[in-house]
Structures are given as structure tokens and as C-alpha cells.
Amino acid sequence: MKVLLRLLCVITLLIPSLEADKCEEHEEKITLVSPAHEIDARSCPLITSVHKEPITWYKNDSTTPVSTERESRIHQHKDKLWFVPAEVEDSGAYYCSVRNSTYCLKIKIVAEFVKHEPNLCYNERTVFTQRLLTAGDGQLVCPYLDFLKDENNELPQVHWYKDCKPLLLDNVNFAGVTNKLIITNVNTAHGGHYMCHASYTHLGKQYRVTRAIKLITLEKSRNTKPEIVSPANETMEVVLGSWLQLICNVTGRISNYVYWKWNGSMISTYTPVLEEDFIIVENPLNRRRSTVLARLNISAVESKFFLHPFTCLAKNTEGISTAYIQLIHPGKQESFI
Template identity: 60%
Template sequence: MKVLLRLVCFTALLISSLEADKCENHDIKITLVSYANEIDVRSCMLAPYVKNATIVWYKNDSTTPISIERDSRIHQYKEKLWFVPAMVEDSGYYYCAVRNSTYCIKMKLTAKFEKNEPDLCSVIHKNTQAVYEQRLPLERSGYLVCPHVEFLGHENYELFPMQWYKDCKPLLLDNGNFGGATNKLIIRNVQAEHKGNYTCRGMYKHLGQQYFVTRAIRFVPLARKLPRPVFISPANETVEVHLGSQLKVTCNVTGRWGDSVLWKWNGSFITENYTVWIKVDYSITKNPSSPKSYTIIAVLNLLKVQRDFYLYPFFCEARNSHSKQTAYIQLAHPVPDYQKILIGIFVVLIVVIICSIIIYKIFKVDIILWYRDSCYKFLPKKASDGKIYDAYVLYPKSLEEGSTSTSDNFVFKVLPEVLEKQCGYKLFIFGRDDDVGEDFVKVINENIMKSRRLIIILVQGIIGFKWLGNSSEEQIAMYNALIKDGIRVLLLELEKIQDYEKMPESIQFIKQKQGALRWPGNTGEETQSVKSRFWKKVRYHMPVQRRPPPSEHQFLSLIPSPKSQKRLPKDVHVPRG
């Protein structure tokens, strides 16, 4: 099996050697200097830029690939060239051929191995080709990197820590000024006195044997400060956003190539897999106006704002090797627009007021009567006004003996039945409530003064008009109502009055001032009910009741009461004018 494996490897090398001459040369002069008797590893500089390719190493102009056997002193392992250990005679140039299915590129690399002197630290810095210069800005913390030792691996640093020297004197790490971290030397607060020659030395164990690795570094602190990154946005602002909504915030920074721009929240940088609710998109473009200036943009995408996002600000941090700048945004819950709320409340109040006025205009009578009926217990008690009757009824008298008119029927039957029996009012009706033989002027005058309202019954026709103009009762009543006592007058039309101009001026005045109520003109139960529209309007103009209304709904009875029965219209005595 082992023989078969060697045969396959030999065949692959033979094919590679036959195709090596067909590769395109990539003329880049790269010279690396190391020291003999130490392990050394070289990488092909083209490897990171080519995918799915095969790398083969050659020495000088040979078409024979370098061995891939691990126990060979010079061999290829994976894509790297190993010297275990290197010798002075190994100096020369080597080729790495990068080949895939479509092309082949060869790159030349010159390796130089210096003799390992006993006092290597003193000699190493005299060879400028073997010294790597590194710089750090003053008054900033940074680190020096031991170059080309990546092959050692992280586990090797734990087994064999890297030793650091400054001007050939061992450095005490973690003393406040210097610290060690794998293949790096951390320098805290770089000062001018940190300038000098640094040496890093590590150890690597290969196939059971240990080898040293030595590198020389010339450290030069940077006196010139790099320009600080400049924020275009955000501008340390507060952004109002609703819980659960989306938000996109752009961090726009003007800086240089190599400046880093990152978003940070709650003390942690927002990485690719930070949370499902936060994503960051990066882009960098060169500014046409400045050849060394770039626009670096980091877009913070909050896919769904969470409650925790309001607790801490989001920081955009831009930094380079010299400085660090930050800008932030703070999320906040939206403040209610009180102006809109007040306008809305004002509009609603106006609508409510207008609707209330309209409703009151339409249902004014019903509202007032409901209030009287429902709240009579809570109405304040008033002192007695000395009045006995709620209304004095003034009506046209029939001059023909034994005749009964519509007005008589309304006055002696309908009015008492509804207003007295159903509503509880007390009326004075001349011809019913006076005694025969009394002085009618005195009776009229006294009883009008004892009444709170004056009800005038109006009918169409010459008789009615003539009566109103010549009646002593009408004259006395109107005098007391309009001039003396100021009693409120209620006009009731038993039929439509066509010409008010023929009526007395007092009646015309009252009609123009407050109008008149018209009786529907039939004797049906609906119109004679206390809840009909006509009687509601009459009750509205009547005085406020100080006692509860009747408990049962009553309708008009066509049978006259005993008192009214003995005083039918035919018995009514008409006062003489």
C-alpha cells in the first residue's frame, strides 16, 4: 500500500514537472532573510487570491518539484515551503506555481539565510535586509508583530511562549509598559523612548525535534498624527420610533483607507450574527476630491425595534491607529402630538355642542317636561306666591241660548279633563267656577290676579273677533296680564286663524311675540292624550308642578264631570260689556 501511494505521488510530480514550463511568470521581487540552523517557512503570495488551485514549489530553474516528504529537510507541506532547518547554502530563489484548470502562474521568491552567530542579537540588527521596520503613533497603545511566524500556531505559543528583547536585553512583560499576546508585543502609551531594536524568538517542535525562530524588528514611533475620522452622520441625536417598527440609520464617516467603522450597543460591537433583529451593511468609496480620503458607510438596520433598544444608545465608532471617534443615536418613544389631540377634542366638543343644541331645539319641550316629571322631588321649594289657580281660561261666549259651540266643548270638557285630571293643574273657567249673581267685574279681576297663566281660546269667525274686541272680560284680563301683574299669556287656536289683523292689537302683539298653539281639532284618544305633541307644548308653557304627575295614563272621557254637568254652556251667563 505504501509503495502504491509513493507511485501516485511520483506520477503527480512528473506531470507537474512537464507542465511547469507552460506557466506564466509573475515578476515580483520578494526577498526574505532568515537565519541558518533555524526552522523557516515560506508562503506563496498568490495563494490567497486564487481559489481551487494547486500550488507546487520549485528551486531555481529546476522543473522538478520540491519533495513533499515531511522528513525531508526542504519539503512542501500543503501550500508552504519548509526548511527544517535552513542552511546557508539554501540561499537562492524559489518558484511557486499556482495552477488550476484554466491557467498557471509562477512567482519568484528569493530566500537568503544568514549565518547564525553566537551573539546573534548583536549581529542581527546590522543586516538591514533581515530587519522588519514597524511603526506606532505616539501616545497611543499598539503592538509589534513578530513577522512570518504564523506557522507556529496558537498551541505552540502556549507551549513555548515568545521571548522578546529590546536592544538585546530581555523585556519584562506585564510590567505596565509592555505585555505579550501570542506573537505580539503590546506597547502601552507609546513614547519616544520606546524607539529601538526589538528581537522576538520562539521555538517550534517538528517531528520530535525543537528548532528556534528569530526575527528582528526596528520600531520607530510615529510623530505625525493621522487625521481623525470625521462624522457626517449621525449627529448625537434622539430618534423617535414606535415599538416593533423598522428603522434604518446611516453612519457616514469621512476617513482614510484602513479606518474601521463599527456599530456598538450595550458595550458590544454588532457583528454579523449579533441578533436576528439587527443587521449592518458596510460600503466604502473613494472621494474624487481627495485622493487619500474615503467615505465609509455603515448602515444599521433595525428590522424590528425591541423594548431593550430604548435602554441604551447605539454608538457608531470610527477609529484608526491614532484616534477613535464616536457618535450615537438614542431611541425614544414618540411624544404624543398634543396639538392634534387638543384640536381633536375641540372639534369633538364643537360637534357635541352643535348636536346638543340641535337636539335641544328639536326635543326642548320633551326634555323640559321629562326634567319636571323626574326631578320634581329635588326641585327647591318656593315661597307661596298667593296664587290659587294655575291658569285663567278666557274663551268666546255663545250668545245664543241653548247652543253649544266648539269652544264650549273644548273649554268645559277637554281642558278640564286633560289639564286638571291628567296633569293636576287647577283652572278657573268663568261660567263654571263663579257663583251666579256675583259682580262679574269683581270676579274676573280677583280671579285673574289669583292665576299664574292666562289661556286665551281663539276661534275663526266674526263672532270670535267681535267678542275679543268688545268683551269686558278680555279687556280686564289683558290689562292685568300685560300691564298690571305681567301674567304670561298662552294663545290656543281651535282652528286656523286666517286674519289676525281683525283681532285686537293686544292679541296681535302676543301672537307676534310668542306665537300660538293650534288644537288638532278632533276628539281621538291620540290627540287627547297628555303625551300628544299639542298637550306637551301646553304643559311646557304652564307653571312647574310641585306635586308628582298622575301615575296612570288617562284619556279624555266624553262624559262631563258633575260640576261641569250642572253648568253646561247653555247655563253660562255672559258678562255684559
């Protein structure tokens, strides 16, 4: 009888462990292609505010975690996966996971690292496309640099190139502000390939970071209503319960009134789950034009948020512009009219 009781106790203790071993798996839909021979860091798509357990990284679904030794070329530091530097052979699948005694969740991401094309300072597969309206000022953003921020939350100096040649930042035609390139009076001649360069020091050694941007210029409409750069009446895949930030980007006068609505109501109706904040990015070349960012922070995506789109509204004395984002479940092709 005692032996039977002991066996039951052991089985009872093993049940949570067995449940945790059944890891729920998701896959990141976007494969980020980056230049080889540069330092790189990847973030885990898991929301740390929801999953309090530490994140662990694995390569190719191995049972052995990635090293946490900072001297290792590929290692985990805090929640990020670092490549110091990345090499072509590092391309492949990586998994980040969280687990406790009752559950296990892991997400697969695919990283790809490529060499520059012959006679070019970039590879076309690493290019980010950005669009600017003509007949006004605009800005390019050097993307995916947050991992380079120092202890003061500041980015390193960014150098800009066009068609692989240094770009003169004369504060008349071009100006550099943190990770942004301000372009005065955008015209079709500004189209082309831009490169932004930065450097990062790891254990006393400097490594470069480059991003390639293809600028496409768009003819500016005569309409003087506010111009919503993004969103663009689109859908976004999100996981139920996750944290999410939606950004409405309006370029124009500082007097533009920009705000979000959901299901016909102001966001203040749904606090504290939904919170708005606003950022104004002044243009140092023309202070009469600015970028207004209305950020909508969703602390946890609820099922009702899939029923109606989130709509951004931008007003001025000439009229009102609107654009929406419809949240959809991962892997589902839902339509919104």
C-alpha cells in the same frame, strides 16, 4: 486514410498539453530576508480560492519538484515550502506553480537567509521597521508567525528582548499578548531594536524562530481626531481576479467609528464581492484605548477597482480622519492625486 485520422486525433489531444506547457510566469516583488539556522516556511502568492489545482514547488526553475517527505530538510508540506532549518546556501529562487490541461501559472520568489552580525543577536537585513506614536499606548507585532499556528489555530508563546537582552513583562510598562508587545505610555526611550523569539516542534525536535524589529517613535499630534495608523495614502500592486484583504488600523477609543468606502459609496452597496468585518483589540494595560481593525475582503479584484481608491474613514466626536489605498497593476507606476 485511417493513419491520417489517427494522426489528427493525436495532434488534437496534444494541443491542450502543449498550451499547458507554456507557463505564464510572474515574480514576487518583495524578497524576504530571514535568519539562517532557524525553521522557516514560505507561502505561495497564488490565490488558492481562484486556482483550485494543487500547488507544486521547484527550486531554481528545476523540472523536479521539491520533496514532499517531511524528513527532508527542504520539503513541501501542503501548500508551503519548509526549511528545517534554513541554511545560508538555501538562498536563491524558488517557484510555485499550478497547472491543468489548459493552462500553467508559476510565481518566482527569492528567499535569502543570513547569519547574525558579529556581537549581535540579529542581522540588520532581517529587521522589520515599526512605528509608534508617543504620549499614548502602542503595540509591536511579531511578524510572519502564522505558519507556527497549531491545530487550534493558536500561536506558541513569544518571548521578547530589547537590544538582545530579555525584556521584563511586568504588565505595567510592558505586556505580552499572543504575538504582540503592548507598551504603556510610549516615549522616545522606547525606541530601539526588539527581538521576539518563539519555538516550533517538527518531528519531535524543537527549532527556534526569531524576528527583529526596529521601533521608531513619532511625536504624537495634539489633534484628538481618530489616528489611522495604516493605510498611509499609498498604492498597492494587485493581480486582476485575485483575492485581497485591505486593513484599516485605527488606534484610540473604542467608540471610534471605522469603515471603508469606494467610489463615494458604502461597501454594502457592492456585496458580495466586497465584505467588511471588524476586530477590536483591547489593551489590557488601558482599556480606555484600543485598536480597531476594519478589514475589507475583496473576493476577486475587478478592473473597475483600479479606477478609484479604497478610502478608510474613522470618526469620533472630535472629527474625521481618512486614508486611502489605490490599487495598481503589477509593474506599473501609476499616480493618484
